[in-house]
Amino acid sequence: MQDTELRNKNKDFIRKMKENDPTFFDELKKGQNPDYFILSCSDSRVSPSIITQMPLGRMFVHRNIANQVVNEDESFSASLYYAIKYLKVTKIIINGHTDCGGVKAASLMNDDNELQDWIIQVRTSLPHKNRLSEFSLDELTRYNIIKQIERIKEHRIYKLYGANIDVIGCLFHIESGELEIVNP
Numbered sequence: 530m531q532d533t534e535l536r537n538k539n540k541d542f543i544r545k546m547k548e549n550d551p552t553f554f555d556e557l558k559k560g561q562n563p564d565y566f567i568l569s570c571s572d573s574r575v576s577p578s579i580i581t582q583m584p585l586g587r588m589f590v591h592r593n594i595a596n597q598v599v600n601e602d603e604s605f606s607a608s609l610y611y612a613i614k615y616l617k618v619t620k621i622i623i624n625g626h627t628d629c630g631g632v633k634a635a636s637l638m639n640d641d642n643e644l645q646d647w648i649i650q651v652r653t654s655l656p657h658k659n660r661l662s663e664f665s666l667d668e669l670t671r672y673n674i675i676k677q678i679e680r681i682k683e684h685r686i687y688k689l690y691g692a693n694i695d696v697i698g699c700l701f702h703i704e705s706g707e708l709e710i711v712n713p
């Protein structure tokens with residue numbers, strides 16, 4: 530690894546983990562047993578295990594811009610299937626956040642060519658464009674989270690293998706650190 534900051538941070542991480550529990554990595558290599566499947570936004574300020582102080586092994590995480598459930602996304606479907614069928618997670622969390630650049634770009638009709646396919650996807654999670662101005666960015670972000678709860682519940686993999694699993698919406702408040710539960 531060339532990057533000195535990453536290397537130093539990693540050494541520090543190993544030291545702290547071993548100080549706290551000398552057998553930590555021996556336990557970790559035995560396998561993962563997560564309770565949670567998380568669909569989170571990719572935003573660098575929203576790391577699900579950091580904002581909830583969950584240890585390694587407790588959260589199986591899939592991330593994309595604006596935490597979208599896309600039926601045709603094979604990476605998402607595979608993650609959801611693996612989490613439900615093999616890891617036997619007991620909760621599914623949609624983890625959105627305030628000041629979400631993906632929701633903002635979709636609501637402001639961003640026209641960057643390279644982003645269009647994804648922005649069109651995010652737009653399908655927001656109210657009709659004629660009504661967008663009635664909503665604040667926080668309201669649109671909650672709307673987006675609720676849309677993904679609905680989509681997971683309609684997802685082929687969820688219906689076949691996980692229909693009894695709770696799906697919970699969460700809005701991480703960047704400005705305060707609070708994790709707000711968002712219900713349909």
Ligand SMILES: [Zn+2]
Pocket residue numbers: 570571572594595596626628629630631632
């Ligand atoms: Zn975001």
